[in-house]
Amino acid sequence: MYKNDFYTKEIHGNYELYDAGDFDLEDGGKILDCTLAYKTFGELNEAKDNVIVIPTWFAGTSNDYESYIGEERALNPTKYFIIVINQIGNGLSSSPHNSPEPISMNNFPKVRIGDDVRAQHQLITEKYGIKEIALVVGGSMGAQQTYEWAVRYPDMVKRAAPIAGTAKNTTHDFLFTKTLMDAITSDPGWNNGNYNSNTEVAEGLKRHADIWSVMGLSTEFYQQEKWTLFGVDSAEEFVSGFLEPFFQGMDPNALLTMAWKWQRGDVSRMTKGNLEEALGRIKAKVFVMPIDEDIFFPPRDCKVEQNLIPNSEMKIIHSIAGHFGLFGGEGSYYHDQIDKHLNELLSIAVADKVF
Amino acid sequence: MYKNDFYTKEIHGNYELYDAGDFDLEDGGKILDCTLAYKTFGELNEAKDNVIVIPTWFAGTSNDYESYIGEERALNPTKYFIIVINQIGNGLSSSPHNSPEPISMNNFPKVRIGDDVRAQHQLITEKYGIKEIALVVGGSMGAQQTYEWAVRYPDMVKRAAPIAGTAKNTTHDFLFTKTLMDAITSDPGWNNGNYNSNTEVAEGLKRHADIWSVMGLSTEFYQQEKWTLFGVDSAEEFVSGFLEPFFQGMDPNALLTMAWKWQRGDVSRMTKGNLEEALGRIKAKVFVMPIDEDIFFPPRDCKVEQNLIPNSEMKIIHSIAGHFGLFGGEGSYYHDQIDKHLNELLSIAVADKVF
Numbered sequence: 001m002y003k004n005d006f007y008t009k010e011i012h013g014n015y016e017l018y019d020a021g022d023f024d025l026e027d028g029g030k031i032l033d034c035t036l037a038y039k040t041f042g043e044l045n046e047a048k049d050n051v052i053v054i055p056t057w058f059a060g061t062s063n064d065y066e067s068y069i070g071e072e073r074a075l076n077p078t079k080y081f082i083i084v085i086n087q088i089g090n091g092l093s094s095s096p097h098n099s100p101e102p103i104s105m106n107n108f109p110k111v112r113i114g115d116d117v118r119a120q121h122q123l124i125t126e127k128y129g130i131k132e133i134a135l136v137v138g139g140s141m142g143a144q145q146t147y148e149w150a151v152r153y154p155d156m157v158k159r160a161a162p163i164a165g166t167a168k169n170t171t172h173d174f175l176f177t178k179t180l181m182d183a184i185t186s187d188p189g190w191n192n193g194n195y196n197s198n199t200e201v202a203e204g205l206k207r208h209a210d211i212w213s214v215m216g217l218s219t220e221f222y223q224q225e226k227w228t229l230f231g232v233d234s235a236e237e238f239v240s241g242f243l244e245p246f247f248q249g250m251d252p253n254a255l256l257t258m259a260w261k262w263q264r265g266d267v268s269r270m271t272k273g274n275l276e277e278a279l280g281r282i283k284a285k286v287f288v289m290p291i292d293e294d295i296f297f298p299p300r301d302c303k304v305e306q307n308l309i310p311n312s313e314m315k316i317i318h319s320i321a322g323h324f325g326l327f328g329g330e331g332s333y334y335h336d337q338i339d340k341h342l343n344e345l346l347s348i349a350v351a352d353k354v355f
Numbered sequence: 356m357y358k359n360d361f362y363t364k365e366i367h368g369n370y371e372l373y374d375a376g377d378f379d380l381e382d383g384g385k386i387l388d389c390t391l392a393y394k395t396f397g398e399l400n401e402a403k404d405n406v407i408v409i410p411t412w413f414a415g416t417s418n419d420y421e422s423y424i425g426e427e428r429a430l431n432p433t434k435y436f437i438i439v440i441n442q443i444g445n446g447l448s449s450s451p452h453n454s455p456e457p458i459s460m461n462n463f464p465k466v467r468i469g470d471d472v473r474a475q476h477q478l479i480t481e482k483y484g485i486k487e488i489a490l491v492v493g494g495s496m497g498a499q500q501t502y503e504w505a506v507r508y509p510d511m512v513k514r515a516a517p518i519a520g521t522a523k524n525t526t527h528d529f530l531f532t533k534t535l536m537d538a539i540t541s542d543p544g545w546n547n548g549n550y551n552s553n554t555e556v557a558e559g560l561k562r563h564a565d566i567w568s569v570m571g572l573s574t575e576f577y578q579q580e581k582w583t584l585f586g587v588d589s590a591e592e593f594v595s596g597f598l599e600p601f602f603q604g605m606d607p608n609a610l611l612t613m614a615w616k617w618q619r620g621d622v623s624r625m626t627k628g629n630l631e632e633a634l635g636r637i638k639a640k641v642f643v644m645p646i647d648e649d650i651f652f653p654p655r656d657c658k659v660e661q662n663l664i665p666n667s668e669m670k671i672i673h674s675i676a677g678h679f680g681l682f683g684g685e686g687s688y689y690h691d692q693i694d695k696h697l698n699e700l701l702s703i704a705v706a707d708k709v710f
Contacts, residue, residue: 171590172577176569179534182562186541207537214531214570219653222527235526295650298574 001104002197006249007091012063015039015092018123026269029109031099036123037092038062038085041069042077048130054084055120055138055145057326058258059250061092067328067335074342080134085120087141089257096193096253105253106193113141113265117148121156135346136284137161139326140297141258144169144265147279147305151267154283158350161342163289164297164323167305168266168275176215176296177263183207184252193253201252208255209247213239218293218322229321229329279308286312287345289338293322315341356459357552361604362446367418370394370447373478381624384464386454391478392447393417393440396424397432403485409439410475410493410500412681413613414605416447422683422690429697435489440475442496444612451548451608460608461548468496468620472503490701491639492516494681495652496613499524499620502634502660506622509638513705516697518644519652519678522660523621523630531570531651532618538562539607548608556607563610564602568594573648573677584676584684634663641667642700644693648677670696 009015015037023034039062044050052075054065062084069075075082086093088111096108103109124130136149136157143165150160151167166173184190187204195201221229227238247255271277286309290302299316306312317337319325328334364370370392378389394417399405407430409420417439424430430437441448443466451463458464479485491504491512498520505515506522521528539545542559550556576584582593602610626632641664645657654671661667672692674680683689 170574170577171580172569172572172574175565175577175590175594179562179566179569182565183537186538186558186562188543203541207534207541210530210537211534211566214527214534217527219525219527219651219656222525222530223656223659225526235530239530296574301574301578304578 001100002097004091004097004198004251007095007098007251012061012092013039013066015062015086018127020119020122023115023119025109025115026112027110031088031094031103031109031111033094034088034119035094036085036088036119038083038123040084041082042080044081044128044130048128049132049134050080051124051130051133052080052082053120053124053133053136053149054082055116055136055142056084056087056090057138057140057142058262059090059247059255061090062086064327068338073335074339074346075137083124085123087116087145087258087261088119089254089261091251091254095251096257097251108253108257111257111261113144113148113261114152114269116261117145117152120145121153131156133157135159135161135342137163137342138165139163140165140323141262141265144262147267148265150282150284150286151270151278154281157284159345159348160282160284160286161289161345162286163317163338164291164294164326166265166297166301167279168268169263170301173296174263177259179211180208181256181259183211184256190252193256195252198249198251202248205248205250205252206244209243210239212247213243215295216322216324218295218320220293221320221322224320226320230327275305276308279305280310282309282311284311285345285348285350287315287341288312289315289317289341291317291319291323291325293318293320293325295322297323356455357452359446359452359553359606362450362453362606367416367447368394368421370417370441373482375474375477378470378474380464380470381467382465384458386443386449386458386464386466388449389443389474390449391440391443391474393438393478396437397435399436399483399485403483404487404489405435406479406485406488407435407437408475408479408488408491408504409437410471410491410497411439411442411445412493412495412497413617414445414602414610416445417441419682423693428690429694429701430492438479440478442471442500442613442616443474444609444616446606446609450606451612452606463608463612466612466616468499468503468616469507469624471616472500472507475500475504476508486511488512490514490516490697492518492697493520494518495520495678496617496620499617502622503620505637505639505641506625506633509636512639514700514703515637515639515641516644516700517641518672518693519646519649519681521620521652521656522634523623524618525656528651529618532614534566535563536611536614538566539611545607548611550607553604553606557603560603560605560607561599564598565594567602568598570650571677571679573650573675575648576675576677579675581675585682630660631663634660635665637664637666639666640700640703640705642670642696643667644670644672644696646672646674646678646680648673648675648680650677652678
């Protein structure tokens with residue numbers, strides 16, 4: 001364990017903690033006192049059916065969805081009980097740097113998307129007694145968890161909106177994520193996961209950020225010099241002033257835990273590798289929402305999966321920021337698209353429910 | 356200096372050497388006895404105007420164009436005198452590992468695209484007395500050199516076909532190339548360029564190859580599992596069995612010399628940064644030929660430049676292999692597209708010439 005000032009309420013706003021107990025993992029081992037950090041908005045209604053679950057993306061936290069939620073938005077806390085749950089390993093929930101021995105640092109076990117969703121299910125059923133979810137929505141690794149929710153708990157999930165992510169990770173994506181991981185593990189300061197502070201891995205984290213500068217955006221973002229979407233004035237500032245310090249503040253083992261999980265996201269693990277069968281289990285109404293300029297979760301990869309989901313539609317989001325469109329830097333231009341689709345999705349009656 | 360068995364005639368076929376003398380470089384310094392390795396096909400006609408110049412791409416050599424040249428192809432040696440010239444730093448021409456002190460290894464000077472083209476110009480004028488070039492054509496960094504040729508020697512170059520490359524490198528591309536370079540320089544075995552053998556940098560070269568596995572192909576290549584285009588049967592074999600050993604045989608300083616040059620390719624260096632003026636100088640008929648699935652030289656980036664070239668047309672090549680479509684793994688499907696466009700281009704009368 002070590003203290004990392006990035007993973008605090010000062011940076012990420014308030015959140016609550018849920019202790020899922022000693023949590024057994026798909027790949028063996030367990031997380032002792034597995035803790036989920038989560039944040040809620042709005043009130044759970046009496047029927048306990050106004051629930052929206054939002055899982056977090058790679059290197060992200062519950063804080064990243066603040067701009068998605070509001071009284072004027074589809075994700076409206078005056079109407080819904082919204083619960084944003086931080087994925088295991090993200091630095092706020094149980095993670096390598098904040099876990100005591102015997103699972104501290106490089107002894108932290110391998111975690112799967114399925115582990116996250118089971119722990120999230122335990123949180124909302126045990127703590128809140130929720131039996132029905134109006135909508136699961138999330139971006140990137142949040143989309144992976146969204147798909148996992150819809151396949152694993154088909155009767156519980158009424159609607160699902162995976163944004164910029166896939167149900168089964170592609171080979172291209174696996175290889176991309178490998179370069180992100182190698183950027184960190186090639187730093188001698190990483191020391192096989194046994195460093196004293198993230199600052200000892202500054203060079204590896206910088207290289208990690210630099211790869212994001214290539215894959216996270218779009219060529220058109222650079223052609224049109226859209227730095228202002230991230231509050232900076234030049235490419236130099238965008239990389240050296242924003243992306244690099246952004247990732248350098250994070251915990252290397254946290255990033256590696258999430259990346260390993262991302263590489264292996266695959267709902268067909270529940271159906272012995274049969275993706276058609278897995279996606280065919282989904283009972284939710286699904287809007288598949290890739291971002292048109294996304295380099296590594298391109299719409300056509302998402303379309304292949306959407307074709308296998310019974311009650312689904314493609315809703316392509318436009319963002320010149322590519323995958324990082326998720327950050328919402330385009331403001332209402334981006335959020336209005338998301339809201340339009342989510343409002344439509346929430347208005348569709350599923351079984352006997354309509355909002 | 357050290358001996359690297361990759362850069363031999365056994366691997367790359369026969370080639371000749373031209374000594375350009377002590378060659379002054381744009382960024383200062385000089386290459387003593389600057390040597391260009393080149394290979395010719397066909398015969399120079401009496402008018403010395405049946406000339407096709409082909410510069411090489413990043414990590415490539417004259418050998419890579421063998422499949423582009425043939426009696427049945429547009430690049431027909433029974434009609435044209437074709438000269439394929441290896442770029443400086445590629446391992447066959449003057450390069451860090453084959454140069455003696457004082458410019459050996461990490462003392463090798465910085466080389467620009469403009470240096471290459473001036474040296475190539477010296478070769479074809481001094482050695483062959485050529486005053487007119489029917490066509491300059493090349494892929495990737497070969498396209499960068501093609502643009503440089505057309506802007507620097509506008510009266511000499513009658514036709515130009517830059518394939519999968521740009522006249523002015525983009526910021527996105529600069530950042531991508533940086534990740535390729537960092538993969539190598541982060542290897543402690545690189546030792547600031549003073550290693551005894553490329554094998555000491557095996558890990559860095561492997562990471563370099565892994566980044567190519569993400570950026571060099573297309574997501575659709577992986578979705579459709581097109582490994583057979585590279586003679587292998589799986590993604591694993593494609594990366595571990597082909598790409599990694601391919602790059603691990605190369606010289607790290609050679610790759611870094613070429614990458615530095617690639618990052619700074621920019622014809623507007625000849626016009627004080629004015630790209631419109633530089634491209635406006637071109638008198639050649641130009642076919643701009645990007646590959647549709649290219650992740651880092653996408654057609655739309657090429658289109659921005661084509662709009663600034665007076666006598667030019669877009670001719671988009673389809674290849675699911677993305678940038679690596681250049682390798683010609685798709686056989687006649689790829690080469691027939693190239694030939695169709697080059698045949699058309701060569702058939703267009705420029706001034707009083709038509710072939």
